Amino acid sequence: MVTSEQHPAGSQAVDRALSILEILARRGESSVGAVAVELGVHKSTASRLLAALERHGLVVQSEWRGTYQLGFGLIRLAGATTAHSSVSRELQSICDTLAQSLNDTVNVAILDELACINVVQAMGRASVAAVKEYVGRRTPLHATSSGKVLLAYAPPEIREKVLSLPLAAFTDRTIGSPSVLRAALDQVLDQGWATNDEEWERDTSAVAVPVRSLRGDVVAALSVTGPSTRINPPRFADIASRLQAGAATMSAHVEFLASLR
Amino acid sequence: MVTSEQHPAGSQAVDRALSILEILARRGESSVGAVAVELGVHKSTASRLLAALERHGLVVQSEWRGTYQLGFGLIRLAGATTAHSSVSRELQSICDTLAQSLNDTVNVAILDELACINVVQAMGRASVAAVKEYVGRRTPLHATSSGKVLLAYAPPEIREKVLSLPLAAFTDRTIGSPSVLRAALDQVLDQGWATNDEEWERDTSAVAVPVRSLRGDVVAALSVTGPSTRINPPRFADIASRLQAGAATMSAHVEFLASLR
DNA sequence: GTGACTGTTGCAGAACGTGAGACGGGGCGC
DNA sequence: GCGCCCCGTCTCACGTTCTGCAACAGTCAC
Numbered sequence: 373m374v375t376s377e378q379h380p381a382g383s384q385a386v387d388r389a390l391s392i393l394e395i396l397a398r399r400g401e402s403s404v405g406a407v408a409v410e411l412g413v414h415k416s417t418a419s420r421l422l423a424a425l426e427r428h429g430l431v432v433q434s435e436w437r438g439t440y441q442l443g444f445g446l447i448r449l450a451g452a453t454t455a456h457s458s459v460s461r462e463l464q465s466i467c468d469t470l471a472q473s474l475n476d477t478v479n480v481a482i483l484d485e486l487a488c489i490n491v492v493q494a495m496g497r498a499s500v501a502a503v504k505e506y507v508g509r510r511t512p513l514h515a516t517s518s519g520k521v522l523l524a525y526a527p528p529e530i531r532e533k534v535l536s537l538p539l540a541a542f543t544d545r546t547i548g549s550p551s552v553l554r555a556a557l558d559q560v561l562d563q564g565w566a567t568n569d570e571e572w573e574r575d576t577s578a579v580a581v582p583v584r585s586l587r588g589d590v591v592a593a594l595s596v597t598g599p600s601t602r603i604n605p606p607r608f609a610d611i612a613s614r615l616q617a618g619a620a621t622m623s624a625h626v627e628f629l630a631s632l633r
Numbered sequence: 634m635v636t637s638e639q640h641p642a643g644s645q646a647v648d649r650a651l652s653i654l655e656i657l658a659r660r661g662e663s664s665v666g667a668v669a670v671e672l673g674v675h676k677s678t679a680s681r682l683l684a685a686l687e688r689h690g691l692v693v694q695s696e697w698r699g700t701y702q703l704g705f706g707l708i709r710l711a712g713a714t715t716a717h718s719s720v721s722r723e724l725q726s727i728c729d730t731l732a733q734s735l736n737d738t739v740n741v742a743i744l745d746e747l748a749c750i751n752v753v754q755a756m757g758r759a760s761v762a763a764v765k766e767y768v769g770r771r772t773p774l775h776a777t778s779s780g781k782v783l784l785a786y787a788p789p790e791i792r793e794k795v796l797s798l799p800l801a802a803f804t805d806r807t808i809g810s811p812s813v814l815r816a817a818l819d820q821v822l823d824q825g826w827a828t829n830d831e832e833w834e835r836d837t838s839a840v841a842v843p844v845r846s847l848r849g850d851v852v853a854a855l856s857v858t859g860p861s862t863r864i865n866p867p868r869f870a871d872i873a874s875r876l877q878a879g880a881a882t883m884s885a886h887v888e889f890l891a892s893l894r
Numbered sequence: 895g896t897g898a899c900t901g902t903t904g905c906a907g908a909a910c911g912t913g914a915g916a917c918g919g920g921g922c923g924c
Numbered sequence: 925g926c927g928c929c930c931c932g933t934c935t936c937a938c939g940t941t942c943t944g945c946a947a948c949a950g951t952c953a954c
Contacts (some may be wrong), residue, residue, distance in 0.1 A: 383685035384941065385911065387881020389647040390689040397710050401716030404932055414913045419933060424644035428651040434719070438932095442714040444752045446746055449658050450711030451769020453703040456661030458695070484709050491705045507768070645910065646942065675944045680902060699901095729900055 388413065389421045396431060396442050403439045451509065460492060463622060467494035467594075470618045473612065476598030480583065480622075481518040482591070483526060486534060487511065488519040491592075496559035511572065512552055514539050515546050518593035524557040525582055525590035530564035531557070548572045565591075565612035570600055577603040581615040583622050615626045649674065650682045657692060657703045664700045711769065720754060724883060728755035728855075731879045735872065737859030741844065741883075742779040744787060745851070747795060748772065749780040752853075772833065775800050775814055776807050778841035779854035781827035785818040786843055786851035797801070807832045826873035827854075831861055838864040842876040845884050855880045 388411055395410050396402055402410075408418035413587025425431040454460045463480050471478040471494035480492040487510040513519035513534050523531055535550045547553045560566040568578040580595035587621050594615050596603065603611065647726055651673055656671050656846050657663055663671075669679035683701050686692040690706030715721045723739050732739040732755035741753040748771040774780035774795050796811045808814045819828040829839040841856035857864065864872065 383646060383650070383681055385644060385646045386650040386682060386685040387688070389644070389650070390685070390691065393710055394689070397713035400713070401719065405930095416914085416934080417912060420644055420911080421647060423933090424647040424651070427648070428655070430651065433932095434721075441718045441720070442710060443718075444714070444743060444750075446707060446711045446714050447752050447769050448750050448771075449654055449703060449770060450707045451750060451767075452658035452661070453705070453707050454769065455771070457702045457704075458662065459693070459702070480704060487714060489705075489709050491708050496682070496931075506706050506712075506715075506794075508715060510712060510716065589705070645913095666899090676901075677903080677945080678943060681942085684902090 373590060383423065389425055392418070392421055392425060393430060393442065396440060397535070401434070401439050401441050401548065406603055407440070428627065450469065454507070462496065463492045466618055466621050467492055470494065470596070470615070471496040474596050476596050476602060478594070478596050479518065481593045481595065483522040483530070484510070486513060486530070488516055488522055488593070512540060513536045515542050515568065515572040517566045517568035517578040518595040520556060520560055520568070521582050521593040522590070524560035524566065542572050543570055543574050545569060564616070567608050575600050579603065579608055579611045579615060581612055581619050582618045594622065644729060646682065649678075650686055651829050653679070653682055653686060654691060654703065657701060662695070662700050662702050662759060668701070674814065688858060715753070715768070724753045725755065727879055727882050728753050731755065731857070731876070732757045735857050737857050737863060739855070739857050740779065742783065742854045744783040744791070744858065745771070747774060749774055749783055749854070762809070773801060776803050776829065776833040778827045778829040778839040779856040781817060781821055781829070782841045782843050782854040783851070785821035785827065803833050804831055804835050827878070828869050830866065840864065840869050840872045842873055842880050844880045847884060855883065
């Protein structure tokens with residue numbers, strides 16, 4: 373086998389095992405054979421790696437000798453992440469404060485491939501609507517405020533990739549045209565905040581601002597989501613400025629924010 | 634080094650890497666040296682394993698050459714778990730239905746070491762209180778309804794282990810005496826459901842029932858949590874029977890529920 | 895400035911993971 | 925019901941890759 377990757381030093385087996393988790397995250401469910409093909413290894417190797425992952429509860433097989441899926445051990449670990457990680461804790465605390473003052477759901481989201489993922493969430497007391505947003509949720513980049521922020525500041529190749537793919541519609545207001553999206557992203561860069569005016573879900577709107585590392589790179593998006601009765605165009609700018617204050621606190625207080633990735 | 638474990642076949646490096654995740658989940662933050670000691674390997678080995686984990690975003694180091702913590706990649710994967718896993722999806726759907734009908738927060742929790750972990754959650758429309766429960770949350774076994782269910786049906790060694798350790802108090806109603814807890818667990822086995830009457834948080838109560846695999850083993854707990862104004866002793870039995878219906882649906886519909894672990 | 899400490903990086907050896915193939919169990923078609 | 929095929933797991937010998945040692949490079953304390 374050709375060693376196409378040039379990692380600093382070798383942890384081949386670990387790399388492969390972790391890649392399996394990503395494959396399963398993408399596919400949702402996969403057979404040993406399929407995993408082996410995608411990894412480019414023999415099926416016995418894939419079988420053993422999966423067995424190791426299963427021993428730790430990170431994957432489960434649906435039936436005896438059935439297909440594999442991600443397991444609940446990951447939820448356990450993710451819970452520990454939010455509970456123990458100092459970065460998470462600080463972000464959480466800032467979000468809690470914002471959620472209290474804005475009275476709606478506040479999220480921190482990061483870019484992952486071609487999607488936007490919530491990593492921290494805080495809810496305002498006024499949350500009466502069913503909870504559609506949650507930590508770990510993947511949302512499209514073109515139909516959410518956080519997504520637009522992340523996309524606007526993302527490397528050009530990501531931006532162009534999204535612009536070149538079909539833009540799925542979720543409501544009748546979802547941006548469907550690449551040129552309109554491009555203009556919207558330019559506006560985001562210009563004004564420093566993005567909105568989602570019922571483009572992702574009916575009667576629900578949101579505002580988002582970038583969160584920057586100390587070096588100035590945009591590493592995350594901070595957003596507030598709520599019913600359009602409270603979050604609507606006349607108030608967008610005001611909400612954005614309050615979010616920006618929170619984002620600034622994050623940049624200042626959260627050490628090594630760049631590690632979000 | 635003595636090979637004290639007898640795994641079917643070897644994935645030593647993968648096992649160690651995954652163990653690191655568990656160590657970090659427990660400790661929250663750890664230095665390379667500490668990880669190496671706990672794993673019983675050389676620090677260079679720990680360093681390389683951590684680097685591999687970091688490449689995949691599962692851990693991050695606080696600063697340059699600083700300590701390591703769990704990373705947001707885990708949240709990404711956990712999100713994929715709930716989104717794609719067929720088991721999760723079915724459990725989620727059943728919880729959603731229950732949450733709508735009971736109008737409070739419904740959780741599925743599993744046993745993890747000496748704690749209880751929420752793996753699925755659905756919220757009723759009436760949730761006005763701040764969200765204290767969340768997926769991934771670890772709670773003690775003696776102070777929650779889910780915990781009592783899991784503990785009551787757990788293997789004797791787990792049960793005795795918990796009974797032998799000090800029982801932390803969270804409210805003035807938390808069970809603090811092993812003999813009282815033992816009696817409570819016996820009652821759970823007897824009646825088939827457990828309660829938490831403001832023992833974990835003031836003004837908040839809960840009811841939980843066991844979820845069984847098709848083989849009859851208790852693999853999880855299904856619970857509803859809400860303000861004591863709605864969830865209180867006179868209603869416990871009725872709520873429990875409605876939960877039991879949901880648990881039965883889970884056993885019947887969710888294939889290979891045993892894989893929860 | 896010096897010394898102790900901690901994390902990362904060459905290096906050689908060997909342990910461990912890998913791949914080929916065999917085994918065994920199910921599913922499906924005939 | 926029988927036999928074929930497919931798929932996941934197990935065994936085994938080989939050699940790739942991981943490991944531990946030791947040196948290196950920063951950092952903190954004094």
